[in-house]
Amino acid sequence: MQKMMTLISNVLRGSVSRNAASVVVSSRSYADFTPEATFDIKKVDLHRLEEGPPLTSTLTREDGLKYYRTMQTIRRMELKADQLYKQKIIRGFCHLYDGQEACAVGIEGGITLSDHLITAYRAHGYTLTRGGTVREIMAELTGRREGIAKGKGGSMHMYTKNFYGGNGIVGAQVPLGAGVALACKYLGTDQLCVSLYGDGAANQGQIFETYNMASLWKLPIIFICENNQYGMGTSVERASASTEYYKRGDFIPGLRVDGMDVLCVREATKFAADHCRSGKGPILMELQTYRYHGHSMSDPGVSYRTREEIQEVRSKSDPISMLKDRMLSNNMASVEELKEIDIEVRKEIEDAAQFATTDPEPPLDDLCSHIYANEKSFEVRGATPWTKLTSHS
Amino acid sequence: MAASARLLFRGAGLKAYTANVNSGAQSSFGTTLLRLSPNCSSQTKTQIKHASHFTYHPDPVPTMYGPTTKMNLFQSVTSALDNTLASDPTAVIFGEDVAFGGVFRCTVGLRDKYGKDRVFNTPLCEQGIVGFGIGAAAAGATAIAEIQFADYIYPAFDQIVNEAAKYRYRSGNLFDCGNLTIRAPWGCVGHGSLYHSQSPEAFFAHCPGIKIVIPRGPVQCKGLLLSCIEDHNPCIFFEPKILYRAAVEQVPTEAYTIPLSQAEVLQEGSDVTLVAWGTQIHVLREVVSMAQEKLGVSCELIDLQTILPWDTETVCKSVAKTGRLLISHEAPVTGGFAAEISSTVQTPVHTLNQTDSNLSTMAKTRELCKDIRDKIVDQHKAGMGYRTIGQQLGEKATTVGAIIRKWKKFKKTVNLPQSGAPCKFSPRGASVIMRKVRDQPRTIHRTWSVT
Numbered sequence: 120m121q122k123m124m125t126l127i128s129n130v131l132r133g134s135v136s137r138n139a140a141s142v143v144v145s146s147r148s149y150a151d152f153t154p155e156a157t158f159d160i161k162k163v164d165l166h167r168l169e170e171g172p173p174l175t176s177t178l179t180r181e182d183g184l185k186y187y188r189t190m191q192t193i194r195r196m197e198l199k200a201d202q203l204y205k206q207k208i209i210r211g212f213c214h215l216y217d218g219q220e221a222c223a224v225g226i227e228g229g230i231t232l233s234d235h236l237i238t239a240y241r242a243h244g245y246t247l248t249r250g251g252t253v254r255e256i257m258a259e260l261t262g263r264r265e266g267i268a269k270g271k272g273g274s275m276h277m278y279t280k281n282f283y284g285g286n287g288i289v290g291a292q293v294p295l296g297a298g299v300a301l302a303c304k305y306l307g308t309d310q311l312c313v314s315l316y317g318d319g320a321a322n323q324g325q326i327f328e329t330y331n332m333a334s335l336w337k338l339p340i341i342f343i344c345e346n347n348q349y350g351m352g353t354s355v356e357r358a359s360a361s362t363e364y365y366k367r368g369d370f371i372p373g374l375r376v377d378g379m380d381v382l383c384v385r386e387a388t389k390f391a392a393d394h395c396r397s398g399k400g401p402i403l404m405e406l407q408t409y410r411y412h413g414h415s416m417s418d419p420g421v422s423y424r425t426r427e428e429i430q431e432v433r434s435k436s437d438p439i440s441m442l443k444d445r446m447l448s449n450n451m452a453s454v455e456e457l458k459e460i461d462i463e464v465r466k467e468i469e470d471a472a473q474f475a476t477t478d479p480e481p482p483l484d485d486l487c488s489h490i491y492a493n494e495k496s497f498e499v500r501g502a503t504p505w506t507k508l509t510s511h512s
Numbered sequence: 513m514a515a516s517a518r519l520l521f522r523g524a525g526l527k528a529y530t531a532n533v534n535s536g537a538q539s540s541f542g543t544t545l546l547r548l549s550p551n552c553s554s555q556t557k558t559q560i561k562h563a564s565h566f567t568y569h570p571d572p573v574p575t576m577y578g579p580t581t582k583m584n585l586f587q588s589v590t591s592a593l594d595n596t597l598a599s600d601p602t603a604v605i606f607g608e609d610v611a612f613g614g615v616f617r618c619t620v621g622l623r624d625k626y627g628k629d630r631v632f633n634t635p636l637c638e639q640g641i642v643g644f645g646i647g648a649a650a651a652g653a654t655a656i657a658e659i660q661f662a663d664y665i666y667p668a669f670d671q672i673v674n675e676a677a678k679y680r681y682r683s684g685n686l687f688d689c690g691n692l693t694i695r696a697p698w699g700c701v702g703h704g705s706l707y708h709s710q711s712p713e714a715f716f717a718h719c720p721g722i723k724i725v726i727p728r729g730p731v732q733c734k735g736l737l738l739s740c741i742e743d744h745n746p747c748i749f750f751e752p753k754i755l756y757r758a759a760v761e762q763v764p765t766e767a768y769t770i771p772l773s774q775a776e777v778l779q780e781g782s783d784v785t786l787v788a789w790g791t792q793i794h795v796l797r798e799v800v801s802m803a804q805e806k807l808g809v810s811c812e813l814i815d816l817q818t819i820l821p822w823d824t825e826t827v828c829k830s831v832a833k834t835g836r837l838l839i840s841h842e843a844p845v846t847g848g849f850a851a852e853i854s855s856t857v858q859t860p861v862h863t864l865n866q867t868d869s870n871l872s873t874m875a876k877t878r879e880l881c882k883d884i885r886d887k888i889v890d891q892h893k894a895g896m897g898y899r900t901i902g903q904q905l906g907e908k909a910t911t912v913g914a915i916i917r918k919w920k921k922f923k924k925t926v927n928l929p930q931s932g933a934p935c936k937f938s939p940r941g942a943s944v945i946m947r948k949v950r951d952q953p954r955t956i957h958r959t960w961s962v963t
Contacts, residue, residue, distance in 0.1 A: 211703050273705060287707040288664065289636055322635035324667070350636055352609060358635045422612075500845060 229388025290323030319350020378406030607658025677721030698750035735770030
C-alpha cells in the first residue's frame with residue numbers, strides 16, 4: 120500500500136513536471152527545433168545500375184519523431200513478447216524482430232499503405248508498420264479473440280490490408296509476392312509489391328524461379344533480402360556460395376543497403392519504388408541488418424555467435440540510438456520529448472499486454488471455420504470421433 | 513491433429529462402416545465404447561488435455577542383439593548412424609544443421625568422430641537436398657539425408673516421387689538410388705501447429721518405388737533405420753518427434769536390423785484388431801488395457817511399422833480372426849492411410865488374388881481345361897454317349913454336349929475368339945469378362961484362350 124502511494128505520488132509529480140516541460144517544449148518547438156535537416160548516408164553498392172539512391176537524406180522533425188516512435192514501439196513490443204513467452208502466456212513459435220526495426224520502418228517510409236508487402240515469419244514489425252495495432256498483434260500472439268487473425272494464426276500468420284503475412288514455410292512467400300505484383304500490373308494501379316525474405320531463404324529454388332518470372336514479365340516487385348548474417352544458426356559464409364545477395368538476382372539490378380540506418384533504407388526504398396513504378400521491372404535490395412535475439416524463442420542466440428558481437432552491434436549500430444543521436448545533435452528534438460515518447464510507448468505496450476492476457480480465447484466453433492469458402496456449414500471431426508465441430512465459411 | 517480412427521465391422525457390408533459410430537454399432541461392443549468415451553463437453557480445456565495425453569510404453573529389453581544401454585529416441589538414431597558410418601565407408605549424412613548435432617540432437621558427435629566430409633550441412637533447400645541425395649546414392653554413396661521437419665518435405669516431393677521412386681524402373685535396373693534414406697521428424701508434438709506437426713505418410717503411400725517406415729520407440733527405431741539404410745530401395749524414415757526425449761528404452765549398442773514390411777502383433781486378442789504406427793501405438797496400448805479392464809474386450813494390437821509396402825497378410829489374418837478393425841493415426845481422415853488399410857481389408861478375396869486369377873475362378877463360364885475337353889472329344893470319337901462321358905469325368909451331360917457340339921462346328925476344343933460375328937456370351941459371362949478387362953486393361957484375347 121505504501122509502495123502504491125509512493126508510486127502514485129511519483130507519477131503525479133512526474134506528470135506535473137512533464138506538463139511543465141511540455142509547456143516549455145511546445146513553446147520551444149516553434150522557435151528552437153530545426154524543422155528538418157539533411158544527413159549524409161552511406162553509399163549503396165550497386166549491381167547493374169548506373170546510379171543509385173542519393174547520398175544525402177532530408178529528415179523532417181515529424182518524420183523523425185514518427186520513425187522514432189514506431190521503432191521504439193516495435194522494440195518494446197518484441198521485448199514484451201519475449202517476456203510473455205517466457206511466462207508461457209505466448210506459446211508456439213515466436214520470432215523476434217528487435218535490431219531490425221530500421222528495415223520495417225524505412226521500407227514503409229519509402230512506399231505507401233496502398234502498396235503491397237509480403238514477408239516471412241519474422242513479421243511482427245511489418246504487421247505494425249502496415250497498419251496493425253499493438254493490441255491486435257499481442258492478442259494474436261497470445262491466441263485470443265481480438266487478435267489480428269482472430270487468434271487462429273499466431274506469431275507467424277498476421278495479416279492486414281495489403282500485407283499478406285506472415286508465412287511459415289521458408290521462401291514460399293516470394294512467388295506469392297510476384298503474383299501480387301502481377302495483379303498490380305494487370306489492374307493498372309500504380310502499386311507495387313515488396314517481397315521480403317532472409318539470407319537463409321535466399322538459397323531456396325523458388326526464389327530463383329521468381330526472379331526469372333518477375334524479370335521476364337517486368338513485374339513491379341521489389342525483392343528485399345533481409346540479411347541478418349545468420350540463417351537460424353548458420354552464418355552466411357557457411358550457407359551460401361555467394362554472400363552478395365544483392366547480386367544473386369543476376370539479371371535483376373541490385374542494391375546493397377545498410378539496414379541499420381532508417382534513412383538509408385528509406386532512400387533506397389524510394390529509389391527502388393521509382394524504378395518499379397517507371398515500368399523498368401523488378402529490383403533487388405539487400406538490407407544488411409542484425410537481430411539481437413536468437414532465431415526464435417527456443418534459440419538462445421549465443422551458440423553460433425558471441426555475446427560480444429551482439430553487444431558490439433548494439434552499441435555501434437543500433438537503429439534507434441542512431442536516429443536519436445541524429446535528431447538530438449541536430450536539435451530536432453529534445454531529450455525530454457523523446458523520453459516522453461518512450462514512456463507513452465511503454466504504456467501502450469503494457470496496456471496491450473494486459474489486454475492480450477485477459478482477452479478470451481476464440482470460441483470453440485471458430486476452431487474449424489474458414490476451411491473452405493462459401494460452403495454451407497459442415498461438420499469436422501474434433502479431437503475424438505464423437506466430438507464434432509462445425510465449420511462455418 | 514487429433515488421431516482419426518476408422519472402425520470397421522467385417523461382414524456388415526459397406527453401409528455399416530460409413531455410419532456414425534454413434535448409431536451404426538448394433539453390437540453391444542460399439543455402444544459401450546461410446547459410454548467409455550470421455551466426457552466430451554465443449555469446453556476447450558477438456559478437449560486440449562484429452563487430445564495431447566499419452567503414456568509411453570517401453571518395449572521389453574531385447575536380448576538377441578547383444579549388450580544394451582539406456583537410450584532415448586534421438587540417441588538411438590545417433591547410435592544407428594554411428595554404426596552405419598563406422599561400418600560403411602561410403603556413408604554420408606547431410607541436411608540442414610546436422611553438423612552441430614541437428615535441431616533434435618540426432619547427429620550429435622558424428623561430425624567430430626567421422627569428419628566434416630562425411631557429416632555436413634546443406635543450405636536451406638529441400639528440393640536440392642533430396643535431388644543431391646538421389647545423385648549421391650546413384651553414384652554409390654550411402655546417402656542419408658535429413659529433412660528438418662516432415663512439414664518441409666514438400667519442395668522435395670517431385671524429386672522423391674518422380675526421380676527417386678522411378679529411377680530403377682525407368683532405367684531397366686541399370687541405375688537405382690537404393691542407397692538413399694531420407695529421415696524426417698514427424699507427427700504431433702503439442703505446440704507445433706500447422707508446420708511442425710504434419711504426418712505426410714499418406715501422400716507418399718501413393719507412390720510405388722519407395723518405402724516408408726515409422727518406428728514406435730528407440731529399439732524399433734534403430735533396427736528399422738538400419739534396415740532402411742541397408743535396403744536397396746529409397747526409404748523415407750519418419751521419426752515421431754514427440755518421442756525423441758519421451759521414449760526411453762534399453763537399446764542394443766551393436767548394429768541390428770528389424771525386417772521391413774513386417775507388421776508386429778504387440779498383443780494378441782480376439783475381439784477387435786487395433787492397427788497404428790508411431791506415437792499412436794502408445795495411445796492404443798492404453799486403450800487396450802482400458803478396454804480389457806472396463807469392458808472385458810480383448811484387443812489385438814498391431815504396429816504396422818512399414819507403411820509402404822505394408823504387411824497386408826498380418827492385418828488381414830488378424831481381422832479374419834477378430835472380425836473388427838480399428839485404425840488410429842494422426843493425419844487427416846480423408847485419404848489418410850487408414851482408408852487404404854480399411855479398403856484392402858474389405859476387398860473380396862478373388863479380386864485380391866487377381867494375379868493368379870485364371871478362368872477357373874470365373875463365375876458361370878467355368879471352362880474345363882484343355883485336357884478334359886480333349887478327353888471328352890476322344891471318348892466321343894470312340895463312341896461313348898454324352899451321359900456316359902459325363903459320368904466318367906464327373907461333368908454334366910449338357911456340358912459334355914456343348915463341348916462336342918463346338919468341336920463338331922469349329923473342329924477345335926478351345927474357345928478362341930473367332931472372326932466374324934461375335935459369339936454370344938451370357939450376361940453374367942459378359943460382366944465377368946468386363947470386370948477382368950477393367951481391372952487389367954492389357955488383357956488380350958490370347959488370355960481367354962487359356963483353359
